[in-house]
Amino acid sequence: MTEVLRILIAPLVWLASFSAIYGLHGLLCQNALAAVAGFPAERAVLMAAYGVAIALQIILLWILHHPRFAAPSGLLRFVSRASGWTGLIASVWTLFPVVALPTCF
Amino acid sequence: MNALERHRKLTEIWASDKGFKGWFSTVNHNDLGRMFLVTAFFFFIVGGLLAMLIRVQLATPHSAFAGPEIYNQIFTMHGTVMMFLFAIPTFEGLAIYLLPKMLGTRDLAFPRLTAYGFWCYAFGGSMLIVAMLFGIAPDGGWFMYPPLTSAIHSPGINADFWLIGITFVEISAIAAAVEITVSVLKYRAPSMSLAKMPIFAWYALITALMILTGFPPLILGSVLLELERAFGLPFFQVDLGGDSLLWQHLFWLFGHPEVYIIFLPAAGVISTVLPVMCRTTLLGYGWIVSAAVALAFLSFGLWVHHMFTTGIPHMGLAFFSAASTLVAVPTGVQIFAWIGTMWKGRPELHLPMLHILGFFFTFVIGGLTGVMVAVVPFDWQAHDTAFITAHLHYVLFGGFVFPIFAGVYYWLPHFTGRKRFFCLGELAFALVFVGFHVTFLAMHWVGLLGQRRRIPTYAPEDGWTAINLISSVGSFILAIGIAMILVDVVLHIVTAHRGRRNPWNATTLEWAMITPAPAYTFASLPRITWRDPLSAEPDLAVSLARGEGYLGTPRHNWRETLAVDIASGKPEMHVLYPANTRLPILMSAVTGLFFLSLLMKFYWTVPLAMGGVAFLAWKWVWGLGLRQDQAVQSVGHGLSLPNAATVARSPGWWGTAFLLTANATFFGALLFGFAFLWTIAPGWPPPAWFTPSIFELGVGISGAALAPLAIRHATRVNESGGTPFPTVILALCGIVALGFACASLMWRAPTPNEHAYGATMLVLGGYGTFHTAISGLMGGFLTAQIRSGYTSANRRAAFPIVGLWVKYTSATGVIILLAAHLPGLIP
Ligand code: HEM
Ligand SMILES: [Cu+2]
Numbered sequence: 001m002t003e004v005l006r007i008l009i010a011p012l013v014w015l016a017s018f019s020a021i022y023g024l025h026g027l028l029c030q031n032a033l034a035a036v037a038g039f040p041a042e043r044a045v046l047m048a049a050y051g052v053a054i055a056l057q058i059i060l061l062w063i064l065h066h067p068r069f070a071a072p073s074g075l076l077r078f079v080s081r082a083s084g085w086t087g088l089i090a091s092v093w094t095l096f097p098v099v100a101l102p103t104c105f
Numbered sequence: 106m107n108a109l110e111r112h113r114k115l116t117e118i119w120a121s122d123k124g125f126k127g128w129f130s131t132v133n134h135n136d137l138g139r140m141f142l143v144t145a146f147f148f149f150i151v152g153g154l155l156a157m158l159i160r161v162q163l164a165t166p167h168s169a170f171a172g173p174e175i176y177n178q179i180f181t182m183h184g185t186v187m188m189f190l191f192a193i194p195t196f197e198g199l200a201i202y203l204l205p206k207m208l209g210t211r212d213l214a215f216p217r218l219t220a221y222g223f224w225c226y227a228f229g230g231s232m233l234i235v236a237m238l239f240g241i242a243p244d245g246g247w248f249m250y251p252p253l254t255s256a257i258h259s260p261g262i263n264a265d266f267w268l269i270g271i272t273f274v275e276i277s278a279i280a281a282a283v284e285i286t287v288s289v290l291k292y293r294a295p296s297m298s299l300a301k302m303p304i305f306a307w308y309a310l311i312t313a314l315m316i317l318t319g320f321p322p323l324i325l326g327s328v329l330l331e332l333e334r335a336f337g338l339p340f341f342q343v344d345l346g347g348d349s350l351l352w353q354h355l356f357w358l359f360g361h362p363e364v365y366i367i368f369l370p371a372a373g374v375i376s377t378v379l380p381v382m383c384r385t386t387l388l389g390y391g392w393i394v395s396a397a398v399a400l401a402f403l404s405f406g407l408w409v410h411h412m413f414t415t416g417i418p419h420m421g422l423a424f425f426s427a428a429s430t431l432v433a434v435p436t437g438v439q440i441f442a443w444i445g446t447m448w449k450g451r452p453e454l455h456l457p458m459l460h461i462l463g464f465f466f467t468f469v470i471g472g473l474t475g476v477m478v479a480v481v482p483f484d485w486q487a488h489d490t491a492f493i494t495a496h497l498h499y500v501l502f503g504g505f506v507f508p509i510f511a512g513v514y515y516w517l518p519h520f521t522g523r524k525r526f527f528c529l530g531e532l533a534f535a536l537v538f539v540g541f542h543v544t545f546l547a548m549h550w551v552g553l554l555g556q557r558r559r560i561p562t563y564a565p566e567d568g569w570t571a572i573n574l575i576s577s578v579g580s581f582i583l584a585i586g587i588a589m590i591l592v593d594v595v596l597h598i599v600t601a602h603r604g605r606r607n608p609w610n611a612t613t614l615e616w617a618m619i620t621p622a623p624a625y626t627f628a629s630l631p632r633i634t635w636r637d638p639l640s641a642e643p644d645l646a647v648s649l650a651r652g653e654g655y656l657g658t659p660r661h662n663w664r665e666t667l668a669v670d671i672a673s674g675k676p677e678m679h680v681l682y683p684a685n686t687r688l689p690i691l692m693s694a695v696t697g698l699f700f701l702s703l704l705m706k707f708y709w710t711v712p713l714a715m716g717g718v719a720f721l722a723w724k725w726v727w728g729l730g731l732r733q734d735q736a737v738q739s740v741g742h743g744l745s746l747p748n749a750a751t752v753a754r755s756p757g758w759w760g761t762a763f764l765l766t767a768n769a770t771f772f773g774a775l776l777f778g779f780a781f782l783w784t785i786a787p788g789w790p791p792p793a794w795f796t797p798s799i800f801e802l803g804v805g806i807s808g809a810a811l812a813p814l815a816i817r818h819a820t821r822v823n824e825s826g827g828t829p830f831p832t833v834i835l836a837l838c839g840i841v842a843l844g845f846a847c848a849s850l851m852w853r854a855p856t857p858n859e860h861a862y863g864a865t866m867l868v869l870g871g872y873g874t875f876h877t878a879i880s881g882l883m884g885g886f887l888t889a890q891i892r893s894g895y896t897s898a899n900r901r902a903a904f905p906i907v908g909l910w911v912k913y914t915s916a917t918g919v920i921i922l923l924a925a926h927l928p929g930l931i932p
Contacts, residue, residue, distance in 0.1 A: 003299060003672040004290075011402035018406050022424055027784055029418055075300035075391050076672070082395035083402075086435075090403060093431055097423035105419050 006080040010060045010087030017053035029104035042103045050098045057088040108650045111628050114659040119624035130685045132216035137223050138202025148190035155183035164577035166565045176561040177244035184247030190230045196370040197281040200309045206615035207303045209294025211626045211666040214287040214756050217689050222280035224693035229273030236266040243267035251341040251349045256334045268331040273700045282316035287759045290671045297633040297674040303613050307394050308373025311401045319362035321771035326355035338864035346861035348786035357408035365404040371508035378515045381611045382458040383450030389442040396435035403432045413484045422481050429479035456530045460511035463538050467503025492552030495545045522620035524604030529593040536586030543579025547572050612637035617646040629654030655741045679738045679746040692721040730895035755902035761909045779865050791862035793855045797929035805846025805922045809915035812839030816911045820904040837884040840877050843918045847873030850925050873921045876914040883907045
């Protein structure tokens with residue numbers, strides 16, 4: 001089962017963080033927060049979450065490349081690393097609007 | 106024993122009952138796969154006829170062919186039949202028929218479950234067809250948006266047919282998905298590691314996992330909407346704390362993955378057939394597997410792109426727009442791998458190849474219009490126009506129907522052992538190809554001119570007349586083409602013209618047997634160390650028929666196979682299959698009674714049907730019990746394996762684990778719905794919160810803590826030879842305590858008819874109560890088994906299975922109780 005898990009974990013974490021940040025965005029825009037030193041707090045929270053999501057993926061990718069945790073067989077190693085990269089790219093790209101767009105509009 | 110004697114003996118053991126009675130008692134994947142496919146193609150014809158009616162209606166302005174009421178039913182049924190009764194079951198049928206053969210085993214993991222799934226599909230589909238014949242078919246569009254489909258705006262029984270009938274059919278999808286997942290992971294030829302699996306098995310595995318996680322949100326949505334319609338629980342009514350957008354979220358949380366659930370198996374067919382047509386091997390196996398995994402996941406992050414026009418904040422739109430453009434990448438990876446395969450090989454233009462070329466051309470266009478509508482401003486213009494229906498047919502017809510036709514022609518010799526001798530198929534392909542593009546290119550165009558989808562008629566002044574007529578003419582060319590394909594297939598089946606084995610010189614295992622496939626599939630099981638076994642060992646079929654593989658000697662009238670370790674394919678256990686039985690059809694009939702009672706509002710038969718299902722399920726599992734301890738069995742080549750009833754992780758354990766995965770998605774969707782209503786729906790907070798009770802919370806949580814601990818202890822005691830009876834009883838007490846707390850939550854839910862909050866509490870409590878009932882039933886079953894001497898330290902497989910259910914029930918029970926009691930406890 002760990003072989004299957006290695007393949008699924010990174011995209012699963014992307015899916016979780018993507019949904020969580022979408023939900024968080026909805027929550028933040030429902031309940032206005034005070035600005036911190038002129039910088040809107042919603043935006044700061046979302047950007048922090050974006051950073052965490054990317055960091056998680058980088059850690060996962062590192063784990064999948066680490067000889068101690070990597071899959072033993074060639075194909076499964078390839079597929080699990082490819083899905084690790086998928087998770088990272090998907091996190092950077094799909095959550096990019098956090099930094100590019102006004103938060104609650 | 107020579108090959109012929111072995112064939113006779115094995116056939117005797119594996120054969121279904123003779124005559125048409127055999128259809129009702131067969132549990133063999135050969136039969137059930139064919140039955141699934143034939144039924145699915147019947148529904149394809151039904152859906153196709155409905156499509157023709159649509160095009161007749163739209164051919165001319167001010168058409169008097171059908172009034173709006175009937176027209177609504179026609180297009181709703183067309184979409185519903187095609188998506189739920191044709192596309193998904195076609196995948197199921199193909200996978201059920203092919204997988205054991207490709208994986209080198211004798212049947213799927215749970216043969217009776219295959220049969221149960223088939224009958225649920227057949228009965229549920231019939232319900233919808235009957236509704237159509239009586240003119241009371243669903244008419245709210247295939248995605249059934251409330252408030253249009255709520256009791257206020259659709260008071261008739263039409264919408265109930267959809268909600269109840271489709272949920273019934275969905276049971277069969279979940280059953281098939283559990284079946285396929287466990288079969289691909291555990292039921293393979295010895296030594297066939299994951300890396301050596303045929304590519305189709307990867308696609309089937311990924312698709313099945315997607316069904317397990319994609320369908321539950323729709324089942325939940327249907328349950329909630331039916332509860333609203335039947336009992337007035339206002340989940341989707343804005344004035345009572347509900348929100349109709351919740352339906353859209355739940356529906357598309359299912360609906361977008363659904364599109365890929367349809368596409369991925371078709372891609373599996375292409376990845377299998379294309380290399381054979383090009384006389385080469387598949388280029389980039391690892392890339393293709395990775396792309397399919399990526400596609401599966403990304404497709405769960407796209408659902409909001411169907412809701413771009415609902416007024417969601419811009420950043421939310423941008424998330425889903427970005428995700429929607431990203432899916433084009435893994436799709437592109439697959440397309441390029443296929444192009445590379447063609448480049449590498451020598452393509453031969455056999456009929457399956459023509460359909461694959463048809464796929465390429467059509468699907469790429471569909472993908473491009475898909476990226477167009479992923480861009481929000483364009484979608485705002487094109488939303489709900491014929492442009493969208495044109496786009497979706499390019500992907501569905503291009504991405505599913507063409508590949509399936511390729512597969513049909515490719516595997517037809519396998520199904521029948523005959524060969525085709527007319528050129529009807531080539532002509533039919535030409536008509537289908539031309540007809541399709543004329544129909545749907547025209548629809549793109551008229552859509553951009555502003556024709557909305559789902560309109561029963563239009564005026565000459567709109568300026569759409571000529572284009573619509575062209576489209577309708579095209580659709581009739583298409584229909585003639587499809588009819589010719591069907592005629593061709595029927596001719597092929599009835600004309601006697603024996604073909605040779607493996608006419609395409611394919612290299613996958615399903616061709617290593619006589620055709621049509623014998624009931625036992627393989628006379629002995631191969632050892633597989635190559636991805637293309639038949640190119641490594643061209644004479645494999647002969648040596649398997651001679652019994653040179655594993656389990657080559659029929660004995661004790663056993664239907665036997667073996668199961669393997671997931672990753673390496675190392676043989677792990679010896680499996681005995683159940684015999685022919687009418688239990689599955691009976692159980693699905695009683696399941697049908699349950700759904701019919703809900704539909705007809707005969708509420709007194711509902712508990713009757715539920716009791717019936719419980720009774721039959723009990724009988725079903727009881728029959729598997731073994732009275733004697735099982736020694737290891739020799740399976741040939743000096744290998745001996747333990748029986749599946751004597752291991753900790755039996756096939757049943759795996760099946761339970763994946764069923765609970767689907768169940769957990771259902772529960773997760775329910776919690777999402779609760780959170781969504783709480784934060785987004787207007788009309789919150791509710792007039793009154795649930796009155797918390799420290800006593801109930803305490804009893805429930807203690808029960809939830811006790812039960813899993815006790816069952817774990819019982820499992821250990823049993824394994825070390827002690828008497829597990831007292832601790833199983835203790836676990837049952839824990840379950841009862843948890844059940845009490847959940848039932849009380851249902852009972853005391855504040856005014857469920859007046860606010861969505863109370864309604865949600867009722868459903869959460871109901872979920873918990875239902876699961877404690879199941880766990881209680883299973884605990885009761887286990888005690889009965891212990892009492893009758895069906896368990897021992899050796900025969901231990903039942904304990905971990907019950908343990909899984911108990912743990913799941915306890916974990917979800919705690920979440921439910923906390924979600925209900927905490928808001929009132931925190932000031
Ligand atoms: C056999 C050839 C087919 C033709 C000529 C055809 C034609 C049409 C037309 C004209 C519509 C638009 C109805 C309207 O907006 O008023 C439609 C809707 C639809 N079709 Fe098809 N179709 C075909 C095959 C398929 C297939 C194979 C699938 C799926 C696998 C499919 C799925 C759908 C769906 C989901 C809708 C939307 C229904 C709704 O709006 O509720 N169709 N079709
Ligand atoms: Cu979509």
